[in-house]
Amino acid sequence: MSASAPIDPTVATWEADRLQLVGGRCSGCATVTFPRLDGCPKCGSAAVEETPLSRRGTLWTWTTQGFLPKRPYVGTETDETFTPWLLGYVQLPEGVMVESPLVDTDVEHVEIGQAMELTSVEMATSDERGGVRTFAFRPVREEQA
Amino acid sequence: MNVAIVGVGLHPFGRFEGRTGLQMGAFATRQALADAGIGWSDVQVAFGGSLGVVLPDSHGDTMPDSLVTELGLTGLPFVNVANGCATAGTALLMAASAIESGAQDVAVAVGFDKHPRGHFNADPEVHGLPAWYGEMGMFVTTQFFAMKIQRYMHDHGITQQTLARVAAKNFRNGAKNPNAWRRKPLSEEEILASRMLNHPLTQYMFCSPDEGAAAVVLCRTDRAGEFTDTPVFLKGAALRSRRFGTFEVFSPWLAAEQTPAPTADAAAAAFAQAGIGPDEVDVAQVQDSESGAEIIHMAETGLCEDGEQEELIARGATEIDGELPINTDGGLIANGEPIAASGMRQVIEVVTQLRGDAGERQVRNEPRVGFTQVYGAPGVSACTVLTR
Numbered sequence: 117m118s119a120s121a122p123i124d125p126t127v128a129t130w131e132a133d134r135l136q137l138v139g140g141r142c143s144g145c146a147t148v149t150f151p152r153l154d155g156c157p158k159c160g161s162a163a164v165e166e167t168p169l170s171r172r173g174t175l176w177t178w179t180t181q182g183f184l185p186k187r188p189y190v191g192t193e194t195d196e197t198f199t200p201w202l203l204g205y206v207q208l209p210e211g212v213m214v215e216s217p218l219v220d221t222d223v224e225h226v227e228i229g230q231a232m233e234l235t236s237v238e239m240a241t242s243d244e245r246g247g248v249r250t251f252a253f254r255p256v257r258e259e260q261a
Numbered sequence: 262m263n264v265a266i267v268g269v270g271l272h273p274f275g276r277f278e279g280r281t282g283l284q285m286g287a288f289a290t291r292q293a294l295a296d297a298g299i300g301w302s303d304v305q306v307a308f309g310g311s312l313g314v315v316l317p318d319s320h321g322d323t324m325p326d327s328l329v330t331e332l333g334l335t336g337l338p339f340v341n342v343a344n345g346c347a348t349a350g351t352a353l354l355m356a357a358s359a360i361e362s363g364a365q366d367v368a369v370a371v372g373f374d375k376h377p378r379g380h381f382n383a384d385p386e387v388h389g390l391p392a393w394y395g396e397m398g399m400f401v402t403t404q405f406f407a408m409k410i411q412r413y414m415h416d417h418g419i420t421q422q423t424l425a426r427v428a429a430k431n432f433r434n435g436a437k438n439p440n441a442w443r444r445k446p447l448s449e450e451e452i453l454a455s456r457m458l459n460h461p462l463t464q465y466m467f468c469s470p471d472e473g474a475a476a477v478v479l480c481r482t483d484r485a486g487e488f489t490d491t492p493v494f495l496k497g498a499a500l501r502s503r504r505f506g507t508f509e510v511f512s513p514w515l516a517a518e519q520t521p522a523p524t525a526d527a528a529a530a531a532f533a534q535a536g537i538g539p540d541e542v543d544v545a546q547v548q549d550s551e552s553g554a555e556i557i558h559m560a561e562t563g564l565c566e567d568g569e570q571e572e573l574i575a576r577g578a579t580e581i582d583g584e585l586p587i588n589t590d591g592g593l594i595a596n597g598e599p600i601a602a603s604g605m606r607q608v609i610e611v612v613t614q615l616r617g618d619a620g621e622r623q624v625r626n627e628p629r630v631g632f633t634q635v636y637g638a639p640g641v642s643a644c645t646v647l648t649r
Binding site: 182183217 | 456458
């Protein structure tokens with residue numbers, strides 16, 4: 117089965133061997149945002165350039181999504197089939213914390229401060245796309261750390 | 262500030278089929294006018310809050326100034342107010358400012374809302390957010406509260422048991438409040454065993470949107486004696502929005518360098534204006550959108566230090582008979598949140614406590630100083646300091 121199209125072509129590089137989220141860096145004050153914004157929320161400058169973000173960071177906080185989100189969520193679950201998943205903010209070296217689903221972990225194992233890395237996941241969708249590729253963070257495995 | 266509250270009126274909070282938000286607003290206003298012993302024609306300026314200002318066509322929400330058709334077409338200046346979760350606090354602050362400016366002596370601030378179940382839905386793009394953020398399931402308000410308290414618990418040693426204690430206290434206080442929505446006490450065990458919505462927060466730790474209205478009559482301090490023997494003085498009132506680096510709802514990213522929340526700024530400004538310190542507060546109502554918010558707001562407002570809540574709450578300091586009673590009317594957890602009335606309810610509860618009229622839920626030791634705080638989307642807070 118071939119990979120689905122990205123959920124948004126601009127939010128990441130989506131290169132199979134080198135996936136990176138794409139943020140914005142203010143040319144004036146160096147503030148980094150995700151995604152890129154047209155203006156800098158810190159200094160107001162309009163000189164904001166695209167910048168690829170580091171693939172690795174540390175988990176700053178997390179929670180579970182314990183119920184089926186309402187639209188505009190496009191997952192295919194129903195109230196009956198829904199199983200809780202995790203999300204959190206991952207702090208990256210650029211000084212930005214990115215909100216993201218967390219995969220390959222659970223409530224028993226997830227831990228604030230742990231090393232995380234970017235990955236991509238297939239997501240079945242209830243809309244005409246049928247499925248999309250999205251981003252997520254997963255714990256860095258011991259042997260890779 | 263040179264402003265006194267001389268009349269208060271509340272329509273009970275809850276669900277009222279067949280009654281419009283406008284009718285509830287008119288009810289609360291009439292109660293407040295009667296409490297002050299005046300008529301609508303004596304009111305020189307009014308500020309009315311409702312989500313109807315921004316969503317006039319949905320769910321029967323109404324423009325607040327429609328109230329004048331119920332109360333009297335006197336020609337007074339009437340200002341519609343909408344400012345997110347700080348709507349009520351904003352209406353109150355604007356009314357107080359009108360009096361402070363010398364333009365008017367007698368003002369009304371009123372807020373009402375009628376939210377259906379699961380209200381507050383919107384499109385991410387209305388908030389300037391990309392579509393993928395909602396499609397991936399991250400446009401969910403409750404996730405924010407959970408992630409903020411999760412980090413706070415990690416940093417400051419707060420336990421999940423303390424989250425349950427706060428909710429249990431607020432349900433217990435609500436049971437003593439005839440105007441509250443949830444009037445059945447729930448045990449800490451029941452709260453912890455309810456459905457895990459967003460770890461560490463369970464279903465019964467959250468408030469829900471509902472319906473209700475609240476109104477106050479304000480006047481110049483030197484005229485207070487004309488209306489009441491028990492004026493309550495608005496010594497400080499401040500409204501603040503988020504600065505760069507705060508942690509707010511619906512944020513695809515945060516700055517790694519975190520800034521104090523708008524609540525901290527608003528509380529500090531209100532206390533400074535009043536010339537009163539948080540250590541002098543005898544009774545407080547703070548925003549408990551869920552029980553973690555009450556815990557965080559205790560510290561953000563200066564009522565305690567970060568981490569101190571674990572011990573304070575365990576020994577009952579924030580109960581009605583404790584040394585720092587908080588959310589004595591049951592807070593949002595027991596009253597629900599009709600946004601534009603919620604902050605006014607807090608002020609009315611403090612006025613009721615300072616007057617000594619709170620009956621079964623009256624705090625001890627003749628309270629002298631009260632405090633209120635609202636906080637919410639999109640990152641706004643309003644605080645007041647009140648004395649008798």
